Amino acid sequence: MRHTLSVLVENNPGALSRIAGLFSGRGFNIESLCVAATLDPTLSHLTLVTSGADLIIEQIIKQLNRLVDVYKVVDVSEGEYVEREMALIKVKAEAETRAEVLRIVDIFRCKVVDVSPKTYTLEVTGPETKLKAVLELLRPIGIKEIARTGTIAMAREKKTV
Amino acid sequence: MAKMAGKQMVVEALKREGVEVVFGYPGGAIIDVFDAIDKDGSIKFVLVRHEQGATHAADGYARSSGKVGVCIVTSGPGATNTVTGIATAYMDSVPMVVITGQVPTALIGNDAFQEVDIVGITRPCTKHNYLVKDVKDLSRILKEAFYLARSGRPGPVLIDIPKDVQNGKAEFAYPEEIELRSYKPVADPHIKQIERACALIEQARKPIIYAGGGVVIAGAHKELRALAEEISAPVAMTLMGLGGFPGTHPYSLGMLGMHGSYCSNMAMANTDLIIAVGARFDDRVTGKIEAFAPMAKIIHMDVDPTSIQKNVKVDVPIVGDCKKGLSKLLKVLKEGGRDQETWKNQHKAWWEQIRAWEKRHPLSYKKDSNVIKPQYVIERLYDMTKGRAIITTEVGQNQMWTAQFYKFDEPRTLLTSGGLGTMGYGFPAAIGAQIAFPDKLVVDVAGDGSIQMNIQEMATAMEQKLPVKIVILNNQFLGMVRQWQELFYEKRYVATRFQVVPDFVRLAEAYGAKGFRATRPEEVDQVLKQGLETDGLVIMEFAIAREEGVFPMVPAGKATTEMLLV
Numbered sequence: 001m002r003h004t005l006s007v008l009v010e011n012n013p014g015a016l017s018r019i020a021g022l023f024s025g026r027g028f029n030i031e032s033l034c035v036a037a038t039l040d041p042t043l044s045h046l047t048l049v050t051s052g053a054d055l056i057i058e059q060i061i062k063q064l065n066r067l068v069d070v071y072k073v074v075d076v077s078e079g080e081y082v083e084r085e086m087a088l089i090k091v092k093a094e095a096e097t098r099a100e101v102l103r104i105v106d107i108f109r110c111k112v113v114d115v116s117p118k119t120y121t122l123e124v125t126g127p128e129t130k131l132k133a134v135l136e137l138l139r140p141i142g143i144k145e146i147a148r149t150g151t152i153a154m155a156r157e158k159k160t161v
Numbered sequence: 162m163a164k165m166a167g168k169q170m171v172v173e174a175l176k177r178e179g180v181e182v183v184f185g186y187p188g189g190a191i192i193d194v195f196d197a198i199d200k201d202g203s204i205k206f207v208l209v210r211h212e213q214g215a216t217h218a219a220d221g222y223a224r225s226s227g228k229v230g231v232c233i234v235t236s237g238p239g240a241t242n243t244v245t246g247i248a249t250a251y252m253d254s255v256p257m258v259v260i261t262g263q264v265p266t267a268l269i270g271n272d273a274f275q276e277v278d279i280v281g282i283t284r285p286c287t288k289h290n291y292l293v294k295d296v297k298d299l300s301r302i303l304k305e306a307f308y309l310a311r312s313g314r315p316g317p318v319l320i321d322i323p324k325d326v327q328n329g330k331a332e333f334a335y336p337e338e339i340e341l342r343s344y345k346p347v348a349d350p351h352i353k354q355i356e357r358a359c360a361l362i363e364q365a366r367k368p369i370i371y372a373g374g375g376v377v378i379a380g381a382h383k384e385l386r387a388l389a390e391e392i393s394a395p396v397a398m399t400l401m402g403l404g405g406f407p408g409t410h411p412y413s414l415g416m417l418g419m420h421g422s423y424c425s426n427m428a429m430a431n432t433d434l435i436i437a438v439g440a441r442f443d444d445r446v447t448g449k450i451e452a453f454a455p456m457a458k459i460i461h462m463d464v465d466p467t468s469i470q471k472n473v474k475v476d477v478p479i480v481g482d483c484k485k486g487l488s489k490l491l492k493v494l495k496e497g498g499r500d501q502e503t504w505k506n507q508h509k510a511w512w513e514q515i516r517a518w519e520k521r522h523p524l525s526y527k528k529d530s531n532v533i534k535p536q537y538v539i540e541r542l543y544d545m546t547k548g549r550a551i552i553t554t555e556v557g558q559n560q561m562w563t564a565q566f567y568k569f570d571e572p573r574t575l576l577t578s579g580g581l582g583t584m585g586y587g588f589p590a591a592i593g594a595q596i597a598f599p600d601k602l603v604v605d606v607a608g609d610g611s612i613q614m615n616i617q618e619m620a621t622a623m624e625q626k627l628p629v630k631i632v633i634l635n636n637q638f639l640g641m642v643r644q645w646q647e648l649f650y651e652k653r654y655v656a657t658r659f660q661v662v663p664d665f666v667r668l669a670e671a672y673g674a675k676g677f678r679a680t681r682p683e684e685v686d687q688v689l690k691q692g693l694e695t696d697g698l699v700i701m702e703f704a705i706a707r708e709e710g711v712f713p714m715v716p717a718g719k720a721t722t723e724m725l726l727v
């Protein structure tokens with residue numbers, strides 16, 4: 001099962017490598033990892049996507065909590081939550097495919113952020129499933145390069161991390 | 162407030178934490194701290210011969226006394242030499258503070274002379290670690306380090322202090338209390354869980370208490386004993402749990418697991434309720450996990466929530482300090498109003514079964530009048546010390562024979578590397594224990610392989626006038642590995658046979674210590690007696706049966722009921 005964890009961590013040097021090291025050292029899987037500042041300058045917010053059986057996820061959460069720098073861990077995927085990821089996609093855009101690319105851009109509400117004689121660069125934002133769908137449609141046209149941010153997530157309504 | 166140099170802050174913090182002794186080894190990057198310790202004059206400094214020795218000595222000091230062990234070394238190679246000792250302490254939850262010197266902050270990251278990223282290297286094997294970049298943070302970090310090392314599930318904490326920070330000045334602001342919002346170890350177990358546990362205990366017909374090192378660390382041996390006696394339940398211990406329950410108590414089944422007793426492994430396999438206390442279902446205990454205690458419900462008490470539900474599915478998790486947890490459990494059980502007779506009756510059939518297992522295969526070995534049996538040496542050592550010594554062990558067969566044949570009645574009397582299984586641990590640990598308890602008898606039981614891993618610490622013991630007794634069970638083999646080769650590799654003794662073994666008696670003499678040797682069974686008593694009665698550092702060497710094995714043995718990956726017996 002795929003789980004999205006929201007982790008608040010002290011803004012101390014080495015905190016991120018401790019978390020990354022925990023995953024590699026214990027053989028847990030990281031599908032994506034995103035870190036950024038929060039409103040509180042002493043804390044960073046980390047969104048971590050991982051997958052595993054329930055017992056593994058329980059271990060991951062406990063092990064994270066055990067780190068001295070970790071303030072709070074919430075499995076947001078246990079309740080309702082929103083998640084977003086952004087990707088930049090450079091796709092082949094030659095005479096015969098330009099229209100098709102633009103149609104996809106339109107349907108998925110992407111943005112064209114750069115144009116060259118042979119390529120379009122698109123910006124796509126959405127949950128992972130949407131990114132997957134866009135990529136699937138663009139692939140036959142010819143993707144030259146992609147850059148993704150990894151997932152960020154937030155529990156809905158009252159639940160805060 | 163007057164400013165203070167970083168090096169003095171270290172000294173000041175050590176004093177406030179009640180540290181009386183530090184173990185270490187000097188070098189350019191830590192020379193200032195050593196100088197400050199010496200100027201102050203109130204802390205004993207023990208110079209070892211290898212930094213690994215310093216960490217194990219600090220560890221032995223900590224395990225035997227329950228205090229935090231402290232070790233101070235230089236940067237680079239000094240720091241890397243401590244890693245095995247730190248990992249050893251980490252695996253066995255030993256409170257320890259390691260201070261390493263570091264190159265000046267301006268040089269960090271430049272591959273400067275004797276620079277190493279020790280904070281990076283030790284991240285996975287410390288409870289926490291720090292690189293101090295600013296002397297203003299140093300006093301707070303020192304306080305935090307001691308607090309982290311000893312609270313919750315204890316462990317080693319490393320502080321890496323660059324040379325300029327040692328000499329920089331700031332106000333010494335040592336907090337009275339530590340308040341870390343991200344670190345809140347749970348000590349008080351939840352009453353709901355205790356009640357659920359009691360309900361299970363009341364239903365059980367074949368309960369077993371499975372006690373680990375957490376009992377010893379928490380000082381919960383009295384409470385454990387009270388629980389066992391109250392509900393009339395047998396107690397099986399892990400290697401780390403030995404001494405947490407009296408080994409001579411009629412309810413003790415001894416050790417369980419790979420080299421545990423037949424009886425405790427059979428009891429574990431047939432129990433309907435495991436009451437696990439401060440134990441973590443290590444693979445050396447469970448054997449093949451799918452076959453482990455198939456009928457059992459499990460109550461698991463541990464201060465570290467990560468230990469619970471890690472290897473086995475638990476019915477009632479109790480997160481908390483074992484001492485508090487056990488007393489609460491006992492209290493609630495007693496409120497249930499049953500008397501001990503009722504409990505005894507309820508478990509009568511179970512006890513009959515257990516006694517039958519005990520009879521069928523008691524711990525034993527084939528006696529021999531021609532060659533010294535290592536088990537016999539341990540038995541005699543037990544008799545002669547009346548079980549009152551602090552015993553450290555190395556790793557291998559010597560460790561298992563000691564665990565099997567020496568009956569530990571008191572907590573903190575067996576110091577052994579359980580989690581990491583570190584050869585070379587026992588002797589420096591004995592040095593640490595002897596410093597903590599100058600008047601106690603401290604014996605390191607060693608193999609000829611392990612003792613050679615930190616034998617250089619004989620100089621330390623001599624210098625400090627420590628009367629440690631070393632018992633070497635010399636089989637001229639890396640015995641435990643040889644045993645595996647014998648059983649599972651058609652006796653191909655690859656890299657386990659020593660062609661050169663030093664003359665340990667003369668080696669002892671070379672260090673100014675005393676040495677005695679027994680080569681025949683009838684000499685064992687004499688040598689033990691002589692060795693134990695001789696003042697100062699002593700080596701007692703026993704030329705033991707070369708191909709003796711440790712039994713019972715559960716082959717790795719097998720169910721614990723699939724024991725190979727003597």
Ligand SMILES: Cc1ncc(C[n+]2csc(CCOP(=O)(O)OP(=O)(O)O)c2C)c(N)n1
Nearest residue numbers: 557558559582584608609610611639640641
């Ligand atoms: C530092 C280290 N290296 C290797 C091992 C693997 N190992 C486990 S037991 C053992 C043999 C120990 O031999 P010895 O000290 O002579 O004791 P014996 O088993 O013969 O009693 C070895 C090599 C270890 N535990 N620790």
